[in-house]
Amino acid sequence: MAYYPEPVARLIDALQKLPGIGPKTAQRLTFFLLKRPADEVTALSDAIARVKAEIVNCSICFNVTEEDPCRLCTDPTRDLRLLCVVEEPNDLLAMERTGQYRGRYHVLLGALSPLDGIGPEDLRVRELLARLEVQPVEEVILATNPNVEGEATAIYLAKLLKPLVARITRIARGLPVGGDLEYADEVTLGKALEGRREMG
Amino acid sequence: MALGESDRLATFYTREFGKVRGVAKSARRPRSRFGGGLELFTQGQLLFFETERSDLARVDSFDIVHPFQAAREDLERLMHGSWVVECLGRLSADRDPSPALYGLLLRTLRALEGPGPPSRAAFCFALRAVDLLGHRLRLDRCMECGKPSPPPARAARLDFAAGGLVCEPCARYGSDGVDLSGGAVAGLRRLRTVSWEEALGASLSPSLEAEMAGALEAQMARLIGQVPRTTRFRTQAGRPLGASR
Ligand SMILES: [Zn+2]
Ligand SMILES: [Zn+2]
Numbered sequence: 136m137a138y139y140p141e142p143v144a145r146l147i148d149a150l151q152k153l154p155g156i157g158p159k160t161a162q163r164l165t166f167f168l169l170k171r172p173a174d175e176v177t178a179l180s181d182a183i184a185r186v187k188a189e190i191v192n193c194s195i196c197f198n199v200t201e202e203d204p205c206r207l208c209t210d211p212t213r214d215l216r217l218l219c220v221v222e223e224p225n226d227l228l229a230m231e232r233t234g235q236y237r238g239r240y241h242v243l244l245g246a247l248s249p250l251d252g253i254g255p256e257d258l259r260v261r262e263l264l265a266r267l268e269v270q271p272v273e274e275v276i277l278a279t280n281p282n283v284e285g286e287a288t289a290i291y292l293a294k295l296l297k298p299l300v301a302r303i304t305r306i307a308r309g310l311p312v313g314g315d316l317e318y319a320d321e322v323t324l325g326k327a328l329e330g331r332r333e334m335g
Numbered sequence: 336m337a338l339g340e341s342d343r344l345a346t347f348y349t350r351e352f353g354k355v356r357g358v359a360k361s362a363r364r365p366r367s368r369f370g371g372g373l374e375l376f377t378q379g380q381l382l383f384f385e386t387e388r389s390d391l392a393r394v395d396s397f398d399i400v401h402p403f404q405a406a407r408e409d410l411e412r413l414m415h416g417s418w419v420v421e422c423l424g425r426l427s428a429d430r431d432p433s434p435a436l437y438g439l440l441l442r443t444l445r446a447l448e449g450p451g452p453p454s455r456a457a458f459c460f461a462l463r464a465v466d467l468l469g470h471r472l473r474l475d476r477c478m479e480c481g482k483p484s485p486p487p488a489r490a491a492r493l494d495f496a497a498g499g500l501v502c503e504p505c506a507r508y509g510s511d512g513v514d515l516s517g518g519a520v521a522g523l524r525r526l527r528t529v530s531w532e533e534a535l536g537a538s539l540s541p542s543l544e545a546e547m548a549g550a551l552e553a554q555m556a557r558l559i560g561q562v563p564r565t566t567r568f569r570t571q572a573g574r575p576l577g578a579s580r
Contacts, residue, residue: 155342247568247572248568249413249414249417249418249421249564249565249568249569250375250417250420250421250564250565251564252564252565252567252568253568254567254568254570254571254572255571255572255576256571256576257571260576261576264576282371282374283374283375283376283407283413286407286408287407287410287413290408290409290410291410291572295576315363
């Protein structure tokens with residue numbers, strides 16, 4: 136690494152911090168970018184800078200958005216009686232793609248993970264409680280991932296929300312265990328939503 | 336090796352090779368051939384290949400023999416089981432086989448699935464694991480003056496640096512260790528000698544068990560070099576989460 140010019144080393148270093156990118160891939164990407172036309176590379180760096188400058192988390196549901204509150208939270212046609220809890224913004228998009236859900240969302244921005252030391256205080260759980268106290272709903276649908284962390288999160292939330300919500304449901308087990316919600320196809324996810332069952 | 340976005344890094348504890356860390360290609364996709372096999376607490380048959388450029392193995396397949404599902408569907412069980420797995424994972428080196436530790440892990444997971452309290456299973460694991468990992472503490476005599484261990488009801492200090500018990504007159508307070516009541520010293524000595532089943536089923540007062548478990552947790556944290564992440568999680572999950580800060 137000591138032989139690269141400083142700007143090259145710096146980009147390799149920055150790229151390596153991205154998930155799923157090791158030193159080899161970071162080098163390959165860097166030299167790929169060096170060969171591309173300047174305007175193309177500028178467009179990429181602009182896009183990166185703008186996403187950080189212009190995108191925020193909605194202060195109500197914590198989805199990523201350009202305007203706060205987000206469009207889903209201000210849309211008057213969404214059913215206020217339903218609240219769907221997901222781990223990440225990508226999962227929200229996956230639920231939207233099913234076209235079967237018309238309620239609102241709450242994005243936790245993660246899942247409980249004992250092994251990673253990620254506890255309730257590291258997620259948007261407190262905000263979920265505050266939200267439900269101000270604006271009660273009839274049903275909370277727990278659509279966390281069908282893996283250990285997602286299940287643990289659902290179990291924890293079901294217990295926590297019980298005094299606040301009449302009906303707490305968990306999306307059906309039709310989803311293959313171990314996968315991520317965002318990779319599930321619309322049909323499977325739609326069926327899982329349809330077949331949700333009551334918890335606790 | 337480069338991890339693709341749908342790949343997973345998984346850690347296994349195997350009978351023949353000890354700890355093996357490997358990459359499972361495309362394991363995040365719902366219809367991956369790994370299915371739910373890479374979920375926490377899953378016993379299975381592992382097939383892996385060494386890779387030349389990395390200390391990570393390439394996981395070819397992991398066929399489920401037994402998923403310890405009950406251990407992950409309850410938050411208490413999951414927390415204690417995760418602590419067990421974290422301690423084992425952080426205190427064992429890659430490719431350092433120990434069939435005894437492997438057996439202990441399986442017994443512990445079985446106990447976590449059973450009707451008993453998960454805290455007891457984790458405690459019994461820790462009691463045996465520190466011995467198997469080569470950190471057995473001497474509880475029969477004072478590490479300083481050599482006098483036999485104090486009779487019941489006499490307190491002593493478990494001094495981690497000294498490698499065992501230090502009697503009250505010899506104890507240097509502020510040393511790296513924990514104070515133990517005579518009852519806890521006697522309890523730890525007894526539980527080390529009885530069978531696994533007897534240790535799991537032993538009738539202990541909650542305060543005595545908490546004292547002994549606390550000493551082992553402290554020893555584990557010391558061996559790991561920091562408080563385990565799972566302990567941090569347990570503390571957080573255990574305290575009330577108010578709607579306002
Ligand atoms: Zn919103
Ligand atoms: Zn002494």
